[in-house]
Amino acid sequence: xxxxxxxxxxxxxxxxxxxxxxxxxxxxxxxxxxxxxxxxxxxxxxxxxxxxxxxxxxxxxxxxxxxxxxxxxxxxxxxxxxxxxxxxxxxxxxxxxxxxxxxxxxxxxxxxxxxxxxxxxxxxxxxxxxxxxxxxxxxxxxxxxxxxxxxxxxxxxxxxxxxxxxxxxxxxxxxxxxxxxxxxxxxxxxxxxxxxxxxxxxxxxxxxxxxxxxxxxxxxxxxxxxxxxxx
Amino acid sequence: xxxxxxxxxxxxxxxxxxxxxxxxxxxxxxxxxxxxxxxxxxxxxxxxxxxxxxxxxxxxxxxxxxxxxxxxxxxxxxxxxxxxxxxxxxxxxxxxxxxxxxxxxxxxxxxxxxxxxxxxxxxxxxxxxxxxxxxxxxxxxxxxxxxxxxxxxxxxxxxxxxxxxxxxxxxxxxxxxxxxxxxxxxxxxxxxxxxxx
Numbered sequence: 001x002x003x004x005x006x007x008x009x010x011x012x013x014x015x016x017x018x019x020x021x022x023x024x025x026x027x028x029x030x031x032x033x034x035x036x037x038x039x040x041x042x043x044x045x046x047x048x049x050x051x052x053x054x055x056x057x058x059x060x061x062x063x064x065x066x067x068x069x070x071x072x073x074x075x076x077x078x079x080x081x082x083x084x085x086x087x088x089x090x091x092x093x094x095x096x097x098x099x100x101x102x103x104x105x106x107x108x109x110x111x112x113x114x115x116x117x118x119x120x121x122x123x124x125x126x127x128x129x130x131x132x133x134x135x136x137x138x139x140x141x142x143x144x145x146x147x148x149x150x151x152x153x154x155x156x157x158x159x160x161x162x163x164x165x166x167x168x169x170x171x172x173x174x175x176x177x178x179x180x181x182x183x184x185x186x187x188x189x190x191x192x193x194x195x196x197x198x199x200x201x202x203x204x205x206x207x208x209x210x211x212x213x214x215x216x217x218x219x220x221x222x223x224x225x226x227x228x229x230x231x
Numbered sequence: 232x233x234x235x236x237x238x239x240x241x242x243x244x245x246x247x248x249x250x251x252x253x254x255x256x257x258x259x260x261x262x263x264x265x266x267x268x269x270x271x272x273x274x275x276x277x278x279x280x281x282x283x284x285x286x287x288x289x290x291x292x293x294x295x296x297x298x299x300x301x302x303x304x305x306x307x308x309x310x311x312x313x314x315x316x317x318x319x320x321x322x323x324x325x326x327x328x329x330x331x332x333x334x335x336x337x338x339x340x341x342x343x344x345x346x347x348x349x350x351x352x353x354x355x356x357x358x359x360x361x362x363x364x365x366x367x368x369x370x371x372x373x374x375x376x377x378x379x380x381x382x383x384x385x386x387x388x389x390x391x392x393x394x395x396x397x398x399x400x401x402x403x404x405x406x407x408x409x410x411x412x413x414x415x416x417x418x419x420x421x422x423x424x425x426x427x428x
Contacts, residue, residue, distance in 0.1 A: 005262040005291070013295040014258055020324070021299065065302065068253040104327065137330055137370065 018071040019101045021062050026098035027110040028055055029080050033091035040091065040117030042226050043154045056081070074101055091117055105131060105140040109147050121155040142171045146178050153185055153226065162186055162194045169201050176205050177219035184223035246310055250301035258298035267310070269293050272318045281376035283365040284325055285346040293321035329366045356418055364418035371413055378403055379410035
């Protein structure tokens with residue numbers, strides 16, 4: 001005997017799925033907008049290239065199916081899909097539009113990253129500290145701590161930045177780029193304990209794995225550029 | 232998995248028809264008789280991960296996700312694996328939402344809390360407290376969750392659970408205790424509030 005499904009509840013859920021998909025696309029768009037600025041490129045962990053390349057197609061698909069379902073489409077998403085990136089609104093505006101659709105940790109991190117790229121690291125730090133204190137789930141904790149460490153580095157608060165990098169490294173699944181960032185900052189700060197902590201994480205990095213070398217080199221280039229900017 | 236295999240044998244040749252049209256049209260087909268066995272897949276996922284979640288809500292989310300992304304399915308991976316990944320995504324989304332609701336008492340009292348509204352009164356608890364307790368439980372490491380589920384919800388003996396996990400009984404009991412503490416810390420009002428009554 002199968003239990004029936006309430007059709008109106010199922011439709012509500014489908015609308016929610018449309019909304020969440022659009023929110024995720026807006027978060028990705030905010031990340032793309034961040035990467036277009038000098039500070040964003042250096043202090044914001046960017047969208048992976050593959051997702052960036054797929055963004056326009058995914059966006060067109062999301063809009064088409066939402067229209068077909070008579071579901072609402074966030075006007076900013078429609079506008080972004082029809083506008084060259086160079087004429088997009090600020091990353092902060094895009095991140096806020098995403099939060100209008102779905103208030104979640106990823107959305108708040110996107111907003112904080114946008115504030116860093118728009119030279120308001122203080123606001124980003126306050127928001128990210130609050131998120132970190134609220135004990136997010138592991139996958140989100142990684143992003144929160146990395147974004148916070150970068151924001152603190154951007155604001156010149158090296159000691160706390162290093163502590164946050166170290167906390168991010170202790171989170172399962174943390175990317176090697178975090179260890180690169182931490183090592184670069186620890187070397188600049190001359191802190192032997194943190195140098196050791198970061199280098200231990202990199203010791204077993206296998207550059208022969210496809211893609212690892214390119215990501216490692218990219219992380220090094222960004223860390224070097226940040227160091228040049230801060231001196 | 233058996234249910235999915237049966238479903239696959241029955242409907243695989245016609246998945247194109249099942250997945251054709253708008254997401255809303257796909258959903259209308261999926262809610263009738265559950266041709267893909269999504270409800271069973273949700274039950275299996277929640278049991279395997281030892282999660283205390285509203286299965287109806289995860290089921291609805293999985294149906295909605297499958298309907299939405301059906302237009303991207305091209306026959307690979309195999310249908311049961313694709314459905315399982317949709318169920319896993321739906322589970323993760325609901326877990327995230329419950330985790331956030333567990334931190335925010337205002338949102339814990341709103342939204343889709345129907346299962347907690349029916350579960351809480353017989354226990355003499357507030358629905359929002361039960362919801363927060365489940366969220367706290369779901370945030371625990373898998374070993375603690377599964378031990379608690381085996382011992383308390385499935386009623387297996389301590390020795391049996393210890394044998395199955397390959398751990399000693401003391402460690403198993405400690406794990407279950409940590410899970411119980413996490414639940415009680417959120418389900419029961421603070422002791423000060425109790426003594427005020």
